[in-house]
Amino acid sequence: MITVYSDAHHAQEGRAELNDGQLVPCYEKPARARIVLDRVRSAGLGPVIAPDPYGVEPILEVHDKGYVDFLAAAWDEWVAEHGDRDALPLNWLAPNMHRRHVPASIDGRLGYYSFDAGTPITAGTWTAVRAAADCAMTAADRVLDGEPAAYALVRPPGHHAGRAFYGGYCFLNNAALAAQRMRDRGCARIAVLDVDYHHGNGTQEIFWRRSDVLFVCLHADPRQEFPYFSGHADEEGEGIGQGFTLNLPLPWGTGWEEYAAAFRVAAARIAAFAPDALVVSLGADTFIGDPISRFRFQSDDFLRLGAAVAGLSLPTVFVQEGGYAVEALGVNVVNVLAGFESAARG
Numbered sequence: 459m460i461t462v463y464s465d466a467h468h469a470q471e472g473r474a475e476l477n478d479g480q481l482v483p484c485y486e487k488p489a490r491a492r493i494v495l496d497r498v499r500s501a502g503l504g505p506v507i508a509p510d511p512y513g514v515e516p517i518l519e520v521h522d523k524g525y526v527d528f529l530a531a532a533w534d535e536w537v538a539e540h541g542d543r544d545a546l547p548l549n550w551l552a553p554n555m556h557r558r559h560v561p562a563s564i565d566g567r568l569g570y571y572s573f574d575a576g577t578p579i580t581a582g583t584w585t586a587v588r589a590a591a592d593c594a595m596t597a598a599d600r601v602l603d604g605e606p607a608a609y610a611l612v613r614p615p616g617h618h619a620g621r622a623f624y625g626g627y628c629f630l631n632n633a634a635l636a637a638q639r640m641r642d643r644g645c646a647r648i649a650v651l652d653v654d655y656h657h658g659n660g661t662q663e664i665f666w667r668r669s670d671v672l673f674v675c676l677h678a679d680p681r682q683e684f685p686y687f688s689g690h691a692d693e694e695g696e697g698i699g700q701g702f703t704l705n706l707p708l709p710w711g712t713g714w715e716e717y718a719a720a721f722r723v724a725a726a727r728i729a730a731f732a733p734d735a736l737v738v739s740l741g742a743d744t745f746i747g748d749p750i751s752r753f754r755f756q757s758d759d760f761l762r763l764g765a766a767v768a769g770l771s772l773p774t775v776f777v778q779e780g781g782y783a784v785e786a787l788g789v790n791v792v793n794v795l796a797g798f799e800s801a802a803r804g
């Protein structure tokens with residue numbers, strides 16, 4: 459399997475996030491991609507290629523222009539106001555507060571476009587997120603050009619980023635960009651399968667009113683877990699998109715056996731949709747050793763997950779999302795990809 463990778467991810471290196479009432483070192487850090495890349499190479503998964511440059515135009519099919527302009531300029535505006543330190547928001551809109559005006563102040567706009575205090579904007583954020591988007595779209599193109607599968611080894615992740623919001627360590631929605639790219643190249647229907655531990659609220663929001671992209675998500679129940687406000691089983695899409703979002707929330711403590719039962723429901727929905735291709739939002743934060751998560755996957759279970767994805771028999775673009783047990787991340791992620799490949803070969 460081809461891996462699409464760029465060193466530019468290093469440009470995103472946040473100092474701290476707000477967690478449990480303290481500023482703690484960012485869980486989403488460059489070492490994550492380094493260890494996965496090392497494992498891709500040592501396991502002999504396949505060639506590692508650089509992304510092609512796509513420019514900003516395809517990004518604007520998924521994201522709002524005002525939001526993208528904000529992301530591109532936020533760091534410089536922040537530094538002019540506060541100096542050379544990570545930009546974090548401090549206040550947000552609550553329901554029924556006015557949303558008529560985009561604030562002029564950088565502090566106001568950080569709050570306007572975000573939903574948490576865990577996602578610092580740094581000097582290199584824009585550089586890194588552009589490279590990640592390029593990797594995801596390149597992987598999508600390689601699959602449409604005939605590769606059975608490709609893996610976009612990216613950070614920062616993307617599935618919490620919506621049309622006009624960031625949070626959950628995500629700024630641009632790499633999986634949504636891959637899906638949209640395949641639509642633009644003539645695929646009629648794309649399924650996005652999100653197996654990150656957290657609900658992919660950004661991907662859900664982007665495709666909420668669409669019937670051409672099916673969004674299926676297995677994740678920790680939002681009654682217990684971040685992002686708290688979405689991912690309930692009764693969220694099914696709206697308008698023409700009604701029935702094209704499927705959420706399968708699972709309780710803290712979920713292990714492979716219970717997960718596999720939910721996966722069968724996900725697989726049946728995807729098969730009924732009969733997509734031309736599949737995008738997998740691949741988080742490995744379902745691992746028992748993950749420092750911020752509470753599922754109980756063992757490393758071998760990721761092989762089983764990969765085989766289960768292969769059972770869908772679709773051209774498949776894997777896009778890296780979360781996973782914060784850094785020492786085990788390479789093994790766990792590459793287990794999914796290797797499990798996929800050996801099952802796909804039969």
Ligand code: SP5
Pocket residue numbers: 477478576615616617618626627628654656684741743749750779780781
């Ligand atoms: C892409 C992705 O996986 N984003 C996850 C963002 C989660 N951020 C909030 C984490 C809150 C963790 N709180 C529990 C810490 C245990 N003490």
Ligand code: ZN
Pocket residue numbers: 654655656741743779780781
């Ligand atoms: Zn996650």
